[in-house]
Amino acid sequence: MTGLMAKYDVTLYWAAENMDSRVRTATQRNTGAEAAKPAPTIFAAVQEQLGLKLERGASPMDMLVIDRVERTPTEN
Numbered sequence: 001m002t003g004l005m006a007k008y009d010v011t012l013y014w015a016a017e018n019m020d021s022r023v024r025t026a027t028q029r030n031t032g033a034e035a036a037k038p039a040p041t042i043f044a045a046v047q048e049q050l051g052l053k054l055e056r057g058a059s060p061m062d063m064l065v066i067d068r069v070e071r072t073p074t075e076n
Contacts, residue, residue: 002052010049010050012045012046012049012050013039013040013045013049014039014040014041014042014044014045014046015038015039015040015041016041016042042054
């Protein structure tokens with residue numbers, strides 16, 4: 001829904017909300033600093049690092065429903 005048509009190669013740093021994960025920034029890794037900051041949730045990471053906002057919504061989609069399957073026996 002962003003209207004972006006090109007393909008992009010991005011690196012996104014995030015942590016699951018229920019994990020105690022920490023990530024060092026590129027500057028801290030390069031300088032050897034030991035301080036780490038908490039990794040953001042996926043929602044915050046997409047907004048902060050990519051400038052996009054994830055929003056819950058509904059949209060129409062194609063669906064295939066299989067009501068019944070019959071299998072014909074074959075000889076071995």
